[in-house]
Amino acid sequence: MNKSFFKSDLFILILLASAKFALHLLTNHNYGFHRDELATLHDARQLAWGYIAYPPLTPFLASIELKLFGTSLVGFRFFSALAQSAVMVMAGLTAKELGGSRITQILSALGAGIGILTLIQGALFQYVAFDFLWVVLLGYLFMRLINTDDPRWWIAIGIVIGMGMMTRYTMGVHVIALIIAVIATPARKFLKSAWLWLGALTAFLIFLPNLIWQIQNNFISLEFQAAIRARDIAIGRTDGFLLDQLLMPNPFMLPFWLAGLVFLLRSSKYRAIALLSILPVLIFFLLQGRGYYPAPIYVMLTVAGMIVNTKPKPASSLTGAWIAVSLGFIVAGALTLPIAPVNSALWNISYEVHDNFAEQLGWRELNEQVAEIYHALPEDEKPRAAILAGNYGEAGALNLYGAEHNLPQIISPANSFWLQGPPNESIDLLIIVGYSEETAETLFNPCEVAGLVSNSYNVLNEESNDGIILLCRGLQKPWSELWLVMRRFM
Secondary structure, eight states: OOGGGGGSHHHHHHHHHHHHHHHHHHHTTSSOOOHHHHHHHHHHTSOOSOOSSSOSHHHHHHHHHHHHHTTOHHHHTHHHHHHHHHHHHHHHHHHHHTTOOHHHHHHHHHHHHTOHHHHHHHTSOOHHHHHHHHHHHHHHHHHHHHHHOOTTHHHHHHHHHHHHHTTOTTHHHHHHHHHHHHHTSGGGGGGGOHHHHHHHHHHHHHHHHHHHHHHHTTTHHHHHHHHHHHHHHHTTTTTTHHHHHHHTTOGGGHHHHHHHHHHHHHOTTTHHHHHHHHHHHHHHHHTTOOTTTTTTHHHHHHHHHHHHHHSSOOHHHHHHHHHHHHHHHHHHHHHHSTTSOTTSHHHHHHHHHOOTTGGGSSHHHHHHHHHHHHHTSOTTTGGGEEEEESSHHHHHHHHHHGGGGTOOOEEOOBGGGGGGOOOOTTOOEEEEESOOHHHHTTTBSSEEEEEEOOOTTOOOOTTTSSOEEEEEESBSSOHHHHHHHHOBOO
């Protein structure tokens, strides 16, 4: 490798990203799998071109991790940590595209790396981590297109859009923003370019296998998205959308991304970038989405703000940027990285901010509690028994650890677990978690409370919150009829 590379801006950015990557690898072993990770882990062993809750790319990446690292927590989060580290490199390169010096590129990379969502996603394996990277890449490539005036960049943009659609359907919102940004600015000249349409075709072909899967499954993901949106609105998860826009990029970055937005809007050359960045916020707000949905767009705005802050290079501006980045990392890192001992003061503070850590506790204990009830059954009843899990986290955990306790078949009507179909009609004795007694008795009879779900830390989460384990003998209807009404979108 050329020695000059080790003195280049890119090498410095890679070093910074490597430090973030190492930080995640050193801390990602704490607690346990998150409920979302357990669902993805299960789907990774059932590869398909689509799933109810998400497109196929994330389970595919998870399947690679399983082959490489087994069910290691650190290994399972390897690619998501890598993706969020790559975001830092892209932020620095974007700053370079805007004419930023090395110090500006470094501050841009650090400002992007301390975002609340990017820190969380480096510590979990979720499709959000990869969607975040695709959106940042989209912004960078669009800027390259504008700076070079080379329409061949539309091919790369098409690849990123296609990969984004195979990761998370919200990429469609960013595509809408891109279309508006092109039409409403001088970038409309590219509408006459064959390269733009080749890029669009590239995106379509990449997404086509999942589209075919959706057609074959009656666009079940649209039904899922509608149900989840209605649920989120009903329970108030979308109420804090505007406040989240101030917090999600990291509160200490607020002055920078606001300055960046103003800079891009005032620039005739980069106004399309401003629209690409800010329109998703408006669209998600009108759609009543959750506050973190547009989080990746703040990387571009923060970078632009760093350009505004450092171009004149006054010492006070640089000092202010370094202080903001340092304080932002300390505060955000303490709250979002899995470093606090359970039930410590820091844990309790982070618990008030988000529930990601709480939802990583108690899975092995759940298996032990279910196994105790199953193994206490009379021997003649065990062949007719199955475990019914009401949500995907419980189903994933029981599938992952159940073999250690010789548990019987695990069934669940939650998300993609439902697509596996009902059990054999001979199954009429069920150990049930994730259902209220009232709901269970509309499906099975009779039912009795056989145990309680708890964890050794006494941390309240979705399982331990009034969690009961039911034992039900007998079905209200045949499984072929029950399964149709039992489906759950979560």
